[in-house]
Amino acid sequence: MLVKVSASPAPTSSAPPVSTTGRPHLVIQPRKGFLHIDFGALWQYRELLYFLVWREVKVRYKQTILGSAWAILQPLFTMVIFTAIFGNFARIPSDDLPYPLFAYTALLPWTYFSQAISRSGTSLVDNANMINKVYFPRLIIPLAAVVTPFVDFFLAFLVLLGMMIWFGIAPGWNALALPLFLLLACVTALATSLWLSTLNVKYRDVRHTIPFLMQLWMYASPIAYPVSLIPEKWRLLYSFNPMMGVIEGFRWALLGKQSPDFRVIAMSTAIILALLVGGLIYFKCTEQTFADVI
Amino acid sequence: MSNFAIRVENLSKQYRIGASQPHYNTLRDQLVSSLKSLVWRKDRSSAGPTTFWALSDLAFEVKQGEVLGIIGPNGAGKSTLLKVLSRITEPTAGVAEIYGRVGSLLEVGTGFHAELSGRENIYLNAAILGMRKAEIKRKFDAIVEFSGVEQFVDTPVKHYSSGMYVRLAFAVAAHLEPEILIVDEVLAVGDIAFQNKCLGKMEEIAHEGRTVLFVSHNMGAISNLCTSVMWLEQGKLVAHGEVQSTISAYLKSSSVTSDTDSKHWRRHGTGEAQITEVNLLDCDGNKCAIFRMGETIIIEFDVEFFQRMASVDFSVEFKRTDMGLHVLHLVNQDCGFYIGQSQKGKRRFRVEIPHCLLYPAQYQIILCIWAPGTAVDYVEDVLEFTMIQSDISRRTSPLSMHTQAIFYTPSQWQEIPMQD
Numbered sequence: 001m002l003v004k005v006s007a008s009p010a011p012t013s014s015a016p017p018v019s020t021t022g023r024p025h026l027v028i029q030p031r032k033g034f035l036h037i038d039f040g041a042l043w044q045y046r047e048l049l050y051f052l053v054w055r056e057v058k059v060r061y062k063q064t065i066l067g068s069a070w071a072i073l074q075p076l077f078t079m080v081i082f083t084a085i086f087g088n089f090a091r092i093p094s095d096d097l098p099y100p101l102f103a104y105t106a107l108l109p110w111t112y113f114s115q116a117i118s119r120s121g122t123s124l125v126d127n128a129n130m131i132n133k134v135y136f137p138r139l140i141i142p143l144a145a146v147v148t149p150f151v152d153f154f155l156a157f158l159v160l161l162g163m164m165i166w167f168g169i170a171p172g173w174n175a176l177a178l179p180l181f182l183l184l185a186c187v188t189a190l191a192t193s194l195w196l197s198t199l200n201v202k203y204r205d206v207r208h209t210i211p212f213l214m215q216l217w218m219y220a221s222p223i224a225y226p227v228s229l230i231p232e233k234w235r236l237l238y239s240f241n242p243m244m245g246v247i248e249g250f251r252w253a254l255l256g257k258q259s260p261d262f263r264v265i266a267m268s269t270a271i272i273l274a275l276l277v278g279g280l281i282y283f284k285c286t287e288q289t290f291a292d293v294i
Numbered sequence: 295m296s297n298f299a300i301r302v303e304n305l306s307k308q309y310r311i312g313a314s315q316p317h318y319n320t321l322r323d324q325l326v327s328s329l330k331s332l333v334w335r336k337d338r339s340s341a342g343p344t345t346f347w348a349l350s351d352l353a354f355e356v357k358q359g360e361v362l363g364i365i366g367p368n369g370a371g372k373s374t375l376l377k378v379l380s381r382i383t384e385p386t387a388g389v390a391e392i393y394g395r396v397g398s399l400l401e402v403g404t405g406f407h408a409e410l411s412g413r414e415n416i417y418l419n420a421a422i423l424g425m426r427k428a429e430i431k432r433k434f435d436a437i438v439e440f441s442g443v444e445q446f447v448d449t450p451v452k453h454y455s456s457g458m459y460v461r462l463a464f465a466v467a468a469h470l471e472p473e474i475l476i477v478d479e480v481l482a483v484g485d486i487a488f489q490n491k492c493l494g495k496m497e498e499i500a501h502e503g504r505t506v507l508f509v510s511h512n513m514g515a516i517s518n519l520c521t522s523v524m525w526l527e528q529g530k531l532v533a534h535g536e537v538q539s540t541i542s543a544y545l546k547s548s549s550v551t552s553d554t555d556s557k558h559w560r561r562h563g564t565g566e567a568q569i570t571e572v573n574l575l576d577c578d579g580n581k582c583a584i585f586r587m588g589e590t591i592i593i594e595f596d597v598e599f600f601q602r603m604a605s606v607d608f609s610v611e612f613k614r615t616d617m618g619l620h621v622l623h624l625v626n627q628d629c630g631f632y633i634g635q636s637q638k639g640k641r642r643f644r645v646e647i648p649h650c651l652l653y654p655a656q657y658q659i660i661l662c663i664w665a666p667g668t669a670v671d672y673v674e675d676v677l678e679f680t681m682i683q684s685d686i687s688r689r690t691s692p693l694s695m696h697t698q699a700i701f702y703t704p705s706q707w708q709e710i711p712m713q714d
Contacts, residue, residue: 048421
């Protein structure tokens, strides 16, 4: 749908503008454009984004005994299990870093990412009643689902700080690059979930595919093992995974590991941007039928 | 040319229906059906994608400050029209131009979360409806007061009764202050007192000069609130104009009289005679189930006498459906009409109630044949009819707001000089 909002009436082909004084003017008609993202409307509805995130955060740990401690326990337990199995029994190398720290630094962005995907992938269908009854820029829904797990991320991040003090590792200036890698994780999550959530509106198979996908993706990312374990000839293919760049970036920024291959990061950024633009186009093209098929 | 709030031209909306597009698609279904269509090509062409036009070629204009009622049978496209105008779904063809901030209320309590408290849900729901945080803060107390759930505002809404839930949800919606308000049948929920409160609020909004689009099956509400009415049928505009005449035309066309099959009647009595057929007519002699206040109501009924009877009388009672209260009891002796002795056979009688001033509500008719001291045939709820407000009273507020009052009568008001 092409929606124009302007303070003064815009002339349309079919009828001369009616005299109005300062009232917003809106034209509703079948959408003709290819990709039309109304950033103005998104900005106008920024408070809704805030409230949706706030709702998810509030509701998330309602009626639990441990409450928001769950945000910390999930990556922490995974770290303990990884340390026991991969660090101690399998003796997987950890690039000369203490294995718990090595694993936890990777689990932080990964936990964020997997939560963002699993929430966002089904977000449109989960909010079907809103989509059916109220107008707002639909993009806000997957956006809110991608933003929400940041809260858990920051809580879990505090534990990492504690661990770094315990192991006596101080971050250098590299740490300033951390927000960039976090942003990359966020954009990756958004791009992926734009595809997944839109597909899920029409094909409910997606809901059941997401857990598999995330499991597969986790093993394809250097969380429990270092990249150096991957044979040289597979490296290129391996680095197509944008989460690899994110995880390596985290380790570099926080633990001072040798710098990641920035060519690889540039490539994964390019892949992500392509995925994002494609996802936006797909989302925008199907957006207007959401209310009809959901 | 005066200011328009909404102008719609050639607006159409097409939906696909039938087997070609099941509601829940899965990839497997899609694969199977595309394989099928490869193998059985003919099958596909015969089934074809069935489409239907939920709205076809609508064109109308709504002036600023107009309160437009949209009426029509189920499936007429009323809700689809509201959805298109609220930008929830896009039209297949045509243009709608809207001048002003739109607030649409297609459901109360959209986005409510059971785990959150009343207070939290007010903020959330208001934000979903398009209110700003500062605006919500400002109106918060008014919303809580309107809802009447002050005590429970910090309780999770999952512990609310359904009535409280709806009241809170409507309270939020009622404080939305758009220039154009689009309301679907939200008043169909809640008890009578609450519905009247909603109607009162709607009226207040209409009086503030806002433009309102209002879908309802409640003709009383429509005739009380609206300044014009649009009648849709099968996605097409049938009529758009003056309230009373459009409503009457619609009602006459769709007049569904009650179950006149005497086999389904609940009856008791000694049974020497039975009422076999009853009809409600308007003053032109047409069958009718809806009357405007001040109109004449005619009841015609046939009685079959199975044996000779010395003396019978008839009574007609009106019962208000919502309260179960008997509000009228008329007998043939009222006007000096006596039936006297009756032979075996059928006879037909007519009761005319001129200038009926019952309040807008639904009523049921109870008919009875009496022999001295006993009921010969007592038939309950034989017919149902609706009274709607007309211009007989010049007040603009709905009469149905007064739930204890049942009958209107003309009155003269004036100020008289005081004498010391």
